[in-house]
Amino acid sequence: MRFSPFVNARDLVPRFAELFARGGYSRAAFGKDCLAGLMVGVVAMPLAMAFSISAGGTPAQGLYTSIIAGFCVSAFGGSRFQIAGPTGAFVVVIFGVVAKHGMEGLFAASMLAGLMLIAMGLCGLGKFIKYIPYPVTTGFTAGIGVLIFSQQVEDFFGMAIEKSSPEFFEEWVQYIKAIPTVDIATLAVGLGAMAVIVLLRVFAPRIPGAVVGVLALTIVRVVFKLPVETIQTRFGGIPSSMAMPRLPLITWEVARDVIPDAFTIALLAAIESLLSAVVADGMTGDRHNSDGELVAQGIGNVASAIFGGIPATGAIARTATNIKSGAASPVSGIVHSVALVLFVLFLAPAASAIPLACLSAVLMIVSWDMSDIPRVIRIIRTAPKSDASVLIATFVLTIIVDLTFAVEMGVILAIFLFLRRMIEVGGIKSANSDLSVKLAREGVDNRSVDADSIRALRQHDIEVYEITGPFFFGVADMLQNTLRHISKSSKAIVLRMKDVPAIDSTGIAALESFLSQCRRRKITLILAEIHDQPKSALEKTGFMANVGEENIVSTLDEAIVQAGQRGRDG
Secondary structure (H helix, E strand, O other): OOOOOOOOHHHHOOHHHHHHHOOOOOHHHHHHHHHHHHHHHHHHHHHHHHHHHHOOOOHHHHHHHHHHHHHHHHHHOOOOOOOEEOOHHHHHHHHHHHHHHHHHHHHHHHHHHHHHHHHHHHOOOHHHHOOOOHHHHHHHHHHHHHHHHHHHHHHHHOOOOOOOOOOHHHHHHHHHHOHHHOOHHHHHHHHHHHHHHHHHHHHOOOOOHHHHHHHHHHHHHHHHOOOOOEHHHHHOOOOOOOOOOOOOOOOHHHHHHHHHHHHHHHHHHHHHHHHHHHHHHHHHOOOOOHHHHHHHHHHHHHHHHHOOOOOOEEOHHHHHHHHHOOOOOOHHHHHHHHHHHHHHHHOHHHHOOOEHHHHHHHHHHHHHHHHOHHHHHHHHHHOOHHHHHHHHHHHHHHHHOOHHHHHHHHHHHHHHHHHHHHHHHOEEEEOHHHHHHHHHHHHHHHOOOOHHHHHHHHOOOEEEEEEEOOEOHHHHHHHHHHHHHOOOOOOEEEEEEEEOOOEOHHHHHHHHHHHHHHHHOOOEEEEEOOOHHHHHHHHHOOHHHHHOHHHEEOOHHHHHHHHHHHHHHO
16 A cells, blocks of 8 residues: 555545535435435434533533534444434543543533544544554453543432543542442333333344433333433523534644644544444445545534534444434435534424433443443453453453553554564565575576575575565564574575565664674675665665675575685676
């Protein structure tokens, strides 16, 4: 894969525009999109409010985010089926940003994150971000699930806590101290909603359990007049209108303070949105455009901040619901946004009666799904130790430090994991024994290698080493140690590079040092079977001229004959 500093303009054409440019959109497809969009809107409504409340926002902010970001991603995105909105991945980081910088700080961080996402897409980084190692994404996703579950305990049990701590262990100390304040009615409502969701998952998985659970227990609360906290009692209800657009105030001081959080939001949004798009491709056989999707996610987050929303990304569960409901195009995502607008305009007063314990029950189920503890245990037991260590480290850092630090460390661990894999696939090995047998059997008969060269090879007057993998610092370090194992009688060394696709400046420096050491020991260095990229890089630095054109050959046989001749001349 070649990296370009800028993406091709064709990669930024939205799937929505492609659909109508081809002229293949029919009434039947529109009907499917309308039904799918309505279904996703119903599913998204309680999730949007629950995620926003858990993150320290208001129910209305969650709805605004699903409406605005959902519309932008569907209209401008690179996936036909992506549904965007608030997700569990952001709950912890948003909660931390609001605690440190207030809601205005969150709007600034969201705006900056959106601009970062747009820049990532324009620079063509979408093709690379989705390759972050599985242990890293699994580790911090599982950690986020644990943190979301922890945050729901207060509302689920109806505990009386003046101000919840954002720190995981301090939070649980507060819960233990608040056990005497548990409200039985609130706990009963939460358990009831959870039971409905779980039972529907088992016996009627096609029915949206979160919607039915919230609706059923809201009716129970109203009918029996249970004294539990609701959206109305805590937030004063949900506005029956959309928020007016307003640009966040971003000063240099504010930007400097929220840049680390903005980076975390952008990276999480990129990872989760591209992961969701990959899942959608697997379910439909379609193929999304990564860079166009990142640009759309950026636009969605900028627009969400302008309308007072919270960060958004592609939502795997809602995207899967969209596909299973028969969606045919991005129009279904736009219909989902319209359905939520109608909900805000006409059903907001009724939604104000929803008990907070019901939304906590929904998020506890979501947190279990995110954590996927059985999968984590399986990876730890069966995966290589390096992968298991990365997963555990990311998981623990997410919980005991914070998500921003965990994501940054996760990226660093991913880089080291990649470098370790590259070093493992690369290397330098001696080929003398294999070659001497092969040439003794075939070389003289074919008259490609003379008997003197074969004899020199056997006696180690000629040393042949094969380099495999990209020639960068890992292999370069191995090369520095090669001369220590070479016989004092050696007259020539052949480096066979047929399996070296590329070389970097560290590899070039290592070759130059190796050549100097060979000359001090009066050993001729010969390079064989060099590919175009390494050859071009070595020519630009002058290494090829220094080693001598006669010592750069195209086949191994030529290299051995040349080495034999140099040994005799020496």
